[in-house]
Amino acid sequence: MQVFKAFYKSLRRQITSVLLYVIAFAAISVIMANTMSENTDTLFTAKRLTVAVFDHDNTDESRVLYNYLDRTQNLTSIKDDNEAIADELFFRNVDYVLIIPDGFSENPDSLKNVKQQNSSYAYFLDNSINTFLNVFFNFRNTGYSCDEAARLTDDCIGSVEEATLLSDTRQDDVQITVQNIERYFHYLPYIFIATVITSLGGLLLIFREKNVNYRIRCSAVSAVHYNTALALACLTYSILLWLVFMVLALTVCGKGLLSVRGLMLVINSFVFLLVSVGITYLISFLAYNPNILNMWSNVIGLCMSFLCGVFIPMEFLGKNVIKAAHFLPAYWYIRTDELCTQYTGTSGELKTYTMYLGIQLLFAFAAFSAALVISRYKKDSVL
């Protein structure tokens, strides 16, 4: 038990830096859970944006477009100057700028726009303008006058019914706060990898330090006993870390976590924690310096998160990228996460869930095994 005790003595001495990492990444996980929000009660809700329109064409067609935007958005006037437009966008006085150039009525493709960076509502407005113009120019080509075409376009677009969200699709007893639970657990792979590698990795580096390592190997403690004690220490530390994040999950997600789906997500997160510990154990043999350890944590954490659908939805990734992602544990975590959020209680789903957990456990086992092989290689190469 001496190795186990030595681990926790080291932890006590480095508690400040460990707490620093844990608090920072815990804060990031909470912010991510609360800010990546979409309204799930109503679908595709268009928002009235603050729009500036510069009509250089001044024809009937351009005025129709102007009037459409006047009815559906909040129009504002700004100076017609690139620098002024840039400043207004920067200070968020305007969300979308539409420039109707001279000759628009003959060549509608010449329309230009500048919009807020990464605003989904602005892209939605793009779509609305395209739909309006498609229908409007179709009526114009048929022979209707501008005013008549505009009136008919409004009638046709107004005839669309919005999709209905089926309520009561969940079979759980407790109403789940779907948004927060899904988002909190969705980003956990990055949080776990980054936190475990930086905090636990830093503690393991103490044991990998050359002179300490030599003294341990000279001792009466066998390699098996030493590795077992160290692995147990890592595991218990990680479980404590995991409990901290689960208590945080309870605060963020509320009673919604206390459900079948919530429990499945919690178990999934625990299994991925084991994967993170395995990866950290392996990395601790490859990094000899806290700087290099930090770089490993960023490379593994960020790259796995981008390639496995954590930060970018999987439907946007290429087929080859998804095929390659099958060899990364975070991919299986995300697949399990998606299954949990849509779980309806069938035995087939439960079987698939168990299979995905098993795959993640295999990754953890592989990482631990690779770590033991490397430790054996390093031992033999020195002696």
Place this chain on the structure above:
Amino acid sequence: MFLRLFLYRLKSIFLQKDLTFWTLAFPLILGTFFYLGFGRLLNGTELELNTIPAAVVTVHENTAFETVLKEVEKSDGKALFDLTFTDEDTAIAMLKENKATGIFYVDATPHLTVAENGMEQTLMQSFLSQYCTQSSVFEKIAAEHPEKLADSIDFLSKRHSYGSEISLADASYDPYMQYFYALIAMCCLMSVSSGVECIGTALANLSSLGMRRECAPTRKSVMILSDLAAAFVLQSVGVFLLFFYLTVILKLDFGNRLGLSFATALMGTLFSLAAGVFIGIAFKCSMHIKMGIALVFMMVNSFFAGLMAATMKDWIEHICPLFNRINPAALISDSLYALNMYPSLTRFARNMGILAVMTLVLCFISGLILRRSDYASL
């Protein structure tokens, strides 16, 4: 003396092969994986769609809608929807069991029911909107101008896209470049740990090497500045390699002001070194904790600049815009964006000015703390 110390420090940095390799390779590795993740989106490649399973419930007969549902195809020629015609109860059960993404109700005015938000549900609603709009159009044209109906169908089926987003600086712009701007910002902020290390090897209370160097007759300012200059050279080489890799190998478009973009990154590196020195001096704790503070500083600032989630900077801009004005990662990524998007250099100059002022303030405070401190004995 400065030159001698600078050259020796540079030599000792490059002799630490592992650390040098990681400092130079880390940004390239991240950039490669970002490109692999975003590659398709950057090239504007059309997303590949899977066939969407949908249940169909007939309320009132609408042959036209049913025909369109069956015949609508994806760009690869395969059917867009995998349809199951059934009754309402079975359809709802299918929706709850996730065997169908949505239920189309065949009616005089067709409508859609879904279980949740998502890309496939958005596609289904978009399809329905398009159908309802177009069928209203065709009904009106068929009633009043039947001879124009064929042309109208042909026109609307093409689904023309009007206009395009422009850059005010007459450069092309891709919204996913924001992730690469944040990546460059994070790579600049990596220099914080180099700054902390420079102080760690210069101060007697932090390392045995620091003790020996404090005993030397060389002025502390010359020693620290030469160390920082050497660290700056290494980081600059790393940033240059990153720009070269992103623009020449990966062929990403950083606009036509590459020189100023590189200068932005250098300014960011300078700030990070100054921040590292400040962290090394101001916090009275072990080197381990200082390095932890440096790492947290880098990750938190990069996170709020949108490295992991593109909308983060936008969210901060709404809640606390002042934070975006002092977050170095946000200033760097914003400068890179402004150079690409806006013709005037005002915004770029404003951000660089803020960075320069913060650098000077940090240097000044660090100098105040360090000056005239001496050891009676070591």
